[in-house]
Amino acid sequence: MAAVVTAGTGRVWGILLVFIFNSCQSLFNGGDSYSRALTVQLFPNSNSTPPGGELLHVRAVGENDTLHFLFCSQGAPTLLIVHTNSSSSTVKVNWRQFLARNTSGSLTVEPQSSILYSTAVVFSRLLEYDDENNTAEATSNFFPAYELQDFSWSRMNLSDYTAVLCGSVPQSSNGSLCLQLSVFGSEGRAELWPRLLHSANSSQLEVWLNGLLPRSNTSRFILELQAVGGAYPLSKVDVLQFIDDEYTPSIFKVSQWVSSANNSSDVLGFIQWKPVAYRKSCPALEDATPCQNSDPLAQSGNTTTASSALIQAFYSDPKAMGMNVSFGMAGEPFYNSTMFLSWTMLVGVGSPPVDSFSPMVIGIMTAGLGIPIVLLLVGGVYLFFMKKKETSKMAYEPIN
Ligand SMILES: *[C@@H]1O[C@H](CO)[C@@H](O)[C@H](O)[C@H]1NC(C)=O
Ligand SMILES: *[C@@H]1O[C@H](CO)[C@@H](O)[C@H](O)[C@H]1NC(C)=O
Ligand SMILES: *[C@@H]1O[C@H](CO)[C@@H](O)[C@H](O)[C@H]1NC(C)=O
Ligand SMILES: *[C@@H]1O[C@H](CO)[C@@H](O)[C@H](O)[C@H]1NC(C)=O
Ligand SMILES: *[C@@H]1O[C@H](CO)[C@@H](O)[C@H](O)[C@H]1NC(C)=O
Ligand SMILES: *[C@@H]1O[C@H](CO)[C@@H](O)[C@H](O)[C@H]1NC(C)=O
Ligand SMILES: *[C@@H]1O[C@H](CO)[C@@H](O)[C@H](O)[C@H]1NC(C)=O
Ligand SMILES: *[C@@H]1O[C@H](CO)[C@@H](O)[C@H](O)[C@H]1NC(C)=O
Ligand SMILES: *[C@@H]1O[C@H](CO)[C@@H](O)[C@H](O)[C@H]1NC(C)=O
Ligand SMILES: *[C@@H]1O[C@H](CO)[C@@H](O)[C@H](O)[C@H]1NC(C)=O
Ligand SMILES: *[C@@H]1O[C@H](CO)[C@@H](O)[C@H](O)[C@H]1NC(C)=O
Ligand SMILES: *[C@@H]1O[C@H](CO)[C@@H](O)[C@H](O)[C@H]1NC(C)=O
Numbered sequence: 001m002a003a004v005v006t007a008g009t010g011r012v013w014g015i016l017l018v019f020i021f022n023s024c025q026s027l028f029n030g031g032d033s034y035s036r037a038l039t040v041q042l043f044p045n046s047n048s049t050p051p052g053g054e055l056l057h058v059r060a061v062g063e064n065d066t067l068h069f070l071f072c073s074q075g076a077p078t079l080l081i082v083h084t085n086s087s088s089s090t091v092k093v094n095w096r097q098f099l100a101r102n103t104s105g106s107l108t109v110e111p112q113s114s115i116l117y118s119t120a121v122v123f124s125r126l127l128e129y130d131d132e133n134n135t136a137e138a139t140s141n142f143f144p145a146y147e148l149q150d151f152s153w154s155r156m157n158l159s160d161y162t163a164v165l166c167g168s169v170p171q172s173s174n175g176s177l178c179l180q181l182s183v184f185g186s187e188g189r190a191e192l193w194p195r196l197l198h199s200a201n202s203s204q205l206e207v208w209l210n211g212l213l214p215r216s217n218t219s220r221f222i223l224e225l226q227a228v229g230g231a232y233p234l235s236k237v238d239v240l241q242f243i244d245d246e247y248t249p250s251i252f253k254v255s256q257w258v259s260s261a262n263n264s265s266d267v268l269g270f271i272q273w274k275p276v277a278y279r280k281s282c283p284a285l286e287d288a289t290p291c292q293n294s295d296p297l298a299q300s301g302n303t304t305t306a307s308s309a310l311i312q313a314f315y316s317d318p319k320a321m322g323m324n325v326s327f328g329m330a331g332e333p334f335y336n337s338t339m340f341l342s343w344t345m346l347v348g349v350g351s352p353p354v355d356s357f358s359p360m361v362i363g364i365m366t367a368g369l370g371i372p373i374v375l376l377l378v379g380g381v382y383l384f385f386m387k388k389k390e391t392s393k394m395a396y397e398p399i400n
Pocket of ligand 9: 217218334336337
């Protein structure tokens with residue numbers, strides 16, 4: 001009996017040790033060690049500063065591949081990611097055609113045969129509605145939408161591998177909508193909530209509204225996004241649940257808008273986010289507000305092409321899917337409470353990063369599993385020796 005107990009606990013210990021070892025390994029290795037060398041260039045392929053919005057190019061060179069991140073404020077803000085199977089692919093821009101915005105093919109990635117996949121996200125509109133009954137249902141009472149292609153966009157504020165772009169409503173200097181793009185050379189996690197896990201194959205985009213005057217005291221906002229691709233645009237949103245909220249307190253879900261090839265289950269590209277926005281620039285738990293997304297719907301590629309110079313320049317036959325993200329929930333404070341709202345997402349190629357258990361949860365699980373096992377083991381050993389004592393007593397008795 002005791003032998004069975006110890007053999008059993010031995011196996012559990014073995015499994016536990018392997019588990020702890022694996023977790024520690026992924027902790028110290030950082031899970032994924034794929035890294036990329038980054039170079040940043042504003043206005044690629046140009047000696048002068050063309051008029052109008054800006055175009056930023058971040059080249060992320062991996063072992064045998066390159067990711068080209070292109071971020072453009074000419075028209076609606078757009079991020080385009082092109083994945084090539086060569087570490088020497090380049091971006092070519094015909095600036096005269098690019099600025100004319102009437103032909104496709106004015107921005108190309110050479111050699112064309114090296115392109116594996118491309119995906120883009122366009123920030124097309126900001127919607128505002130008067131949630132007078134505090135239901136957050138967003139079915140009526142809409143104010144005229146803000147077309148982000150009509151905003152006046154500032155110069156990008158570049159530092160290291162991040163770029164901040166702010167835009168304001170034309171003829172008004174009150175408040176702005178800003179986007180911060182961060183590109184990464186290796187796996188990691190930002191300091192501020194929601195602390196999404198990123199890899200060298202993804203970039204982070206944070207969007208925030210700051211001081212934009214609401215048109216009613218009970219206004220709430222909705223952001224409209226368009227995902228654009230060639231053959232396989234992002235088409236469905238999956239929601240994953242998990243039990244660990246250490247990195248994003250109170251949030252146990254992650255949503256990912258993914259694209260997969262027709263008959264394969266491989267994810268080619270993604271936009272990933274946690275369904276939470278924050279009402280202050282330094283996020284805290286009391287400033288968290290839930291957000292919800294609509295189902296992606298196919299859009300006319302022509303509309304997207306007209307609103308974004310980058311889409312017009314790169315895609316000849318874009319396929320677009322639109323999705324709305326609405327901020328706030330019935331009963332939550334309105335936008336006027338802080339006049340601030342921020343939301344963060346990752347955009348990348350390949351499969352979205354998957355959060356593993358945090359060290360704290362591993363600790364709790366180890367303690368939770370470990371203490372009963374230690375008790376079991378101690379109990380087993382105790383029983384074993386008691387039994388042995390008894391049997392040795394019994395064995396000696398007949399002699400005496
Ligand atoms: C990169 O290419 C070289 C030469 O073709 C090859 O030896 C190496 O295994 C490749 N590395 C990866 C990660 O595919
Ligand atoms: C694009 O616009 C430019 C100037 O605005 C014009 O010269 C050119 O013919 C146009 N091209 C096409 C294909 O419409
Ligand atoms: C990848 O690289 C090879 C060799 O350079 C090339 O022949 C091929 O067309 C490239 N593109 C794709 C999509 O595999
Ligand atoms: C709010 O409630 C009032 C009274 O119940 C109703 O008349 C009005 O249509 C509601 N507004 C919205 C936007 O649902
Ligand atoms: C640009 O960013 C840096 C660091 O984030 C900040 O200190 C600086 O004030 C910013 N400049 C402008 C013009 O916003
Ligand atoms: C902007 O805000 C200032 C005060 O904060 C106000 O005086 C001004 O009228 C506002 N401008 C517009 C266009 O709303
Ligand atoms: C990133 O992409 C490279 C090249 O496609 C791949 O080898 C690597 O596993 C990817 N890393 C992650 C975390 O997806
Ligand atoms: C919004 O709230 C402020 C302060 O409570 C108030 O002065 C103002 O009249 C309100 N505006 C509207 C349109 O209800
Ligand atoms: C926001 O609007 C509500 C509802 O009208 C009002 O009671 C409140 O005072 C406003 N808050 C601010 C900060 O203006
Ligand atoms: C998938 O491929 C089949 C034939 O191979 C085609 O009939 C179908 O329309 C494709 N579906 C999509 C979503 O492209
Ligand atoms: C996927 O579909 C294409 C055509 O739609 C076909 O040629 C290919 O063999 C299919 N691949 C698999 C794995 O079924
Ligand atoms: C998109 O534009 C092309 C060329 O300008 C035109 O042929 C096509 O009919 C348009 N499609 C839609 C859905 O408007």
